[in-house]
Amino acid sequence: xxxxxxxxxxxxxxxxxxxxxxxxxxxxxxxxxxxxxxxxxxxxxxxxxxxxxxxxxxxxxxxxxxxxxxxxxxxxxxxxxxxxxxxxxxxxxxxxxxxxxxxxxxxxxxxxxxxxxxxxxxxxxxxxxxxxxxxxxxxxxxxxxxxxxxxxxxxxxxxxxxxxxxxxxxxxxxxxxxxxxxxxxxxxxxxxxxxxxxxxxxxxxxxxxxxxxxxxxxxxxxxxxxxxxxxxxxxxxxxxxxxxxxxxxxxxxxxxxxxxxxxxxxxxxxxxxxxxxxxxxxxxxxxxxxxxxxxxxxxxxxxxxxx
Numbered sequence: 001x002x003x004x005x006x007x008x009x010x011x012x013x014x015x016x017x018x019x020x021x022x023x024x025x026x027x028x029x030x031x032x033x034x035x036x037x038x039x040x041x042x043x044x045x046x047x048x049x050x051x052x053x054x055x056x057x058x059x060x061x062x063x064x065x066x067x068x069x070x071x072x073x074x075x076x077x078x079x080x081x082x083x084x085x086x087x088x089x090x091x092x093x094x095x096x097x098x099x100x101x102x103x104x105x106x107x108x109x110x111x112x113x114x115x116x117x118x119x120x121x122x123x124x125x126x127x128x129x130x131x132x133x134x135x136x137x138x139x140x141x142x143x144x145x146x147x148x149x150x151x152x153x154x155x156x157x158x159x160x161x162x163x164x165x166x167x168x169x170x171x172x173x174x175x176x177x178x179x180x181x182x183x184x185x186x187x188x189x190x191x192x193x194x195x196x197x198x199x200x201x202x203x204x205x206x207x208x209x210x211x212x213x214x215x216x217x218x219x220x221x222x223x224x225x226x227x228x229x230x231x232x233x234x235x236x237x238x239x240x241x242x243x244x245x246x247x248x249x250x251x252x253x254x255x256x257x258x259x260x261x262x263x264x265x266x267x268x269x270x271x272x273x274x275x276x277x278x279x280x281x282x283x284x285x286x287x288x289x290x291x292x293x294x295x296x297x298x299x300x301x302x303x304x305x306x307x
Contacts, residue, residue, distance in 0.1 A: 041085035059103045076112030119257040131240040136203040141232045143200040148251035150193035152273050155248040161215040187272050192302040
């Protein structure tokens with residue numbers, strides 16, 4: 001549940017916010033989507049503290065706002081993210097505009113039950129991905145979904161792939177992507193994903209606009225939109241008879257769960273997922289490891305070619 005920001009353009013605090021956002025863009029060089037997230041979170045704070053000057057936002061005000069948002073249904077994880085954004089803003093205000101103290105210092109969000117990532121079973125993943133492509137755009141969709149599951153890609157990482165990236169995938173069976181925090185990582189690409197990629201590349205030029213560099217394009221020939229990928233995956237799952245709700249992150253979770261089940265190598269999965277901290281990857285350790293192999297080709301159910 002979200003709360004619509006009520007702050008108006010007349011709010012004098014907007015000038016400070018604009019300066020902070022400029023700092024995020026030009027000094028910290030954060031991605032546009034990350035900066036927009038900071039902006040949304042700060043507008044939430046402004047909306048719930050109308051007409052309160054920044055220097056009068058004290059810790060008790062922050063605690064009251066957190067309590068209000070929690071009562072409206074926001075989860076602890078969401079509130080922790082918002083507190084982090086507010087804390088960064090007030091830290092910047094103290095450093096550059098002489099604010100006396102950071103009102104968010106020491107304030108923590110209420111804890112929420114930690115939900116385990118949802119993942120398909122290996123059989124359900126096989127059922128989903130073994131569905132045959134019947135049209136050129138089916139070939140595109142199959143290639144996208146195989147890459148999600150083969151390499152643990154995030155949606156934004158898949159969307160950003162260019163046609164030029166396909167050459168390295170086909171040559172080296174690996175791919176370098178830029179993920180959160182502008183961090184790059186190299187991930188393996190399995191045989192099933194390469195086969196699906198070849199099928200899409202065979203028809204891509206017929207559907208891509210002239211000069212379009214994106215690997216995956218939509219109906220208008222331009223880089224495919226995230227919402228299109230999500231919608232196509234839902235349709236694909238229904239046609240494949242997979243009852244589970246499937247979205248791109250489910251395939252990423254399935255990749256992590258299945259490789260970890262087979263290999264037990266938490267560090268390797270951390271690297272392939274691009275997690276900054278292994279504690280983020282440890283959420284998968286509730287699985288019953290089979291300790292079958294140490295490397296991706298031996299561990300991933302779709303990485304091996306049939307003999």
